[in-house]
Amino acid sequence: MSERVTIVGDGAMATVCSLLLSQGGHEVTLWGAFEESINRLIQNRENQRLLPGVKLPRNLRLTANDAECFQGCTLILSAVPTQYMRNVWRRLARHVPAGVPIVSVAKGIENQTLMRPTQILLDVVGRGGSLAALSGPNIAAELARYLPATAVAASEDGELALRIQSVFSTQWFRVYTNPDVIGTELAGATKNVIAIAAGILDGLAAGNNAKAALVTRGLVEITRLGMAMGAQESTFQGLAGMGDLVTTCVSPEGRNRTVGEQIGKGRKLQDVLGSMDSVAEGVPTTRSVRELSIRFNVEMPITESVHAVLFEGMDVIRALTTLMTRESKPE
DSSP states (O other), X not given: OOOEEEEEOOSHHHHHHHHHHHHTTOEEEEEOSOXXXXXXXXXXXXXXXXXXXXXXXXXXXEEOOTTGGGTTOSEEEEOSOHHHHHHHHHHHGGGSOXXXXXXXXXXXXXXXXXXXXXXXXXXXXXXXXXXXXXXSSOOHHHXXXXXXXXXXXXXXXXXXXXXXXXHHOOSSEEEEEESOHHHHHHHHHHHHHHHHHHHHHHHHTOOHHHXXXXXXXXXXXXXXXXXXXXXXXXHHHSIIIIIHHHHHHHOTTXXXXXXXXXXXXXXXXHHHHHTOSSOOTXXXXXXXXXXXXXHTXXXXXXXXXXXXXXXXXXXXXXXXXXXXXXXXXXX
């Protein structure tokens, strides 16, 4: 069944989702917050800043008009970075049609409130419609090249999860369903923190043994947090957890791993972020995840070390030494 989908956001993932949905035969409108940016997309039919060389579908409608973007839509996709979601959806909330489901593809935890993306949507939009999260090992540049990929559609509404599965599935993009929204969103957010640590190891040329240990122990600590918050352990063992974690920690195109790598090579955080065109969600999310670990009394030594390097001025060698010399214990 064909849908009329409005995508909120004009970044790399929003662009990729417009390709995927258009290829699936759906009518797609892409909304951006800034008219100048949307006009460039209209003129070039290409996201030259984030996905150069990837042409937008001919039938994709582009707009910066808040009211018109939702006209006739049957499904909404929120592709706005987590820390910007609240302001964007405050601007759009009064135009959202009641009863239309919203699917989030953001991977982060909001600072101050410590809310997940679907919680932000519920808090701001606050009326009508069901909520879902679409997450998994999805590097945007690979999706734009139509390379095989998978994702998880998570919703407490089983029928909505099945609907999203049907809408997004193509010959090269396979979607699974999962009722665990908490676990799916937490896994997507926390793996970015571990990816920064993985990048730091790459910057230090610490080797594959160290990275394997980091990824393994990183999965342990993000799973601990998830279970303390009511998530299912199995979610962290699947695509939204282990799958996304591995991809983000090893891909040279992963933004968070790249941030960590540059820091490992001695660059300052603000210089690294200032040179990037896109948002590295793991940086602000590190603050939030650390706060959650304190709130739920969960030991997260890798997260603590990343936080110390990013925000407390700790030297990367000292942080690595601190991790390696922690008290010995059973695995």
